[in-house]
Amino acid sequence: MDRRPETLAAQALHHIDAETGAVIPPLHPATTFARDAGNQLIGPRDYARPQGPNADHAAAIVAALEGAKAARLFASGLGAASAVFETVAPAGHVVAQSRMYHGTRKLLARLAATGRITLSWFDPDAPESLAGTIEPGRTELVWIETPANPSWTILDIAACARAAHEAGAILAVDGTCAPPCTTRALDLGADLVMHSATKYLNGHSDVLAGVVATRETDARWTRLGEIASLSGATPGAFESWLLVRGLRTLFVRFERQSANAMALARALRDHAAVSHVLYPGLATHPGHAIAARQMTGGYGGLLSLRLKGGFAAAGKLAASTQVFIQATSIGGVESLIEHRKPIEGPDSPTPDDLVRLSCGIEAEADLVGDLVAALDGL
Numbered sequence: 001m002d003r004r005p006e007t008l009a010a011q012a013l014h015h016i017d018a019e020t021g022a023v024i025p026p027l028h029p030a031t032t033f034a035r036d037a038g039n040q041l042i043g044p045r046d047y048a049r050p051q052g053p054n055a056d057h058a059a060a061i062v063a064a065l066e067g068a069k070a071a072r073l074f075a076s077g078l079g080a081a082s083a084v085f086e087t088v089a090p091a092g093h094v095v096a097q098s099r100m101y102h103g104t105r106k107l108l109a110r111l112a113a114t115g116r117i118t119l120s121w122f123d124p125d126a127p128e129s130l131a132g133t134i135e136p137g138r139t140e141l142v143w144i145e146t147p148a149n150p151s152w153t154i155l156d157i158a159a160c161a162r163a164a165h166e167a168g169a170i171l172a173v174d175g176t177c178a179p180p181c182t183t184r185a186l187d188l189g190a191d192l193v194m195h196s197a198t199k200y201l202n203g204h205s206d207v208l209a210g211v212v213a214t215r216e217t218d219a220r221w222t223r224l225g226e227i228a229s230l231s232g233a234t235p236g237a238f239e240s241w242l243l244v245r246g247l248r249t250l251f252v253r254f255e256r257q258s259a260n261a262m263a264l265a266r267a268l269r270d271h272a273a274v275s276h277v278l279y280p281g282l283a284t285h286p287g288h289a290i291a292a293r294q295m296t297g298g299y300g301g302l303l304s305l306r307l308k309g310g311f312a313a314a315g316k317l318a319a320s321t322q323v324f325i326q327a328t329s330i331g332g333v334e335s336l337i338e339h340r341k342p343i344e345g346p347d348s349p350t351p352d353d354l355v356r357l358s359c360g361i362e363a364e365a366d367l368v369g370d371l372v373a374a375l376d377g378l
Contacts, residue, residue, distance in 0.1 A: 054240035065180040068213035077196025079233040080210030145174035154287025161189025182297035199331030202246035257301025279303035301359035323370035
């Protein structure tokens, strides 16, 4: 029988260990696998670096949730993104949005500076500029992130896919901030979707991993697998096993995180110390209508505040909360707060006054009360 994604995730694809009957998948720390007397492999693999049993299981769950033909795990989100960019031909043309997760932005700028790729930026706040930035017959890859960290700008995945495909390019989507419990980018026309699995997919701030899922198992996908194996950018067995554990609660975590973020956004939007609340779930957000179409399972637990007091107020707020923890990352069960500009550096386009919030699964009243009290003290 067909099962809904919530069931597939919760049961880890209805996994039952064939040897013991255990309903929790076993951990396979082995790095090498035996052959029989005829020098034939006993199982499907000889070595763990290409992808071990636990990584295979985690990738299969992600592929099922994304509606993908296949998925592959990497040692981190940036490792996954790097592998995608490595599939581009030498000096191939890549188009990417100018404001997004600062790690990927720095990676792309570095690849362009070394001549590995040629790179053009487009303004995500003027998405019509994408079509003018793509060069038909020359652009090979279009890279977008939606919602974009930490501004939470929304891009129309289907429209971006059409623009890329009409020019002969492919579309890759960083879906870290919109996991498949709310957005399935491949269904909207994307060719590849990448996640920092460290964030929502694992959700417990104890795994470093990345994943790429594909709409087609084509030549580029084959190259991606070769790159993963030859670069060694693959996760260990324990990290992969923990990721399976995290994926089992993805849907319920995301629902609670989305509810907490919505409550915060509504409570803080009229606070005297706040100039802007950036959250795609608010009807006043410029990308709300697109987000409502794309994010069918909730708008997520991520929002940002811009403060009237500027840089100093942002730093003070991040250091003043008692429930929110001042730390870097997103998507975990604990709520985090961060003044982003000092983290990203002076070249970042992130405003000086922006504070990023990642809502966890704590009591809504505690989160709202904590932020209101900290803002009142500015």
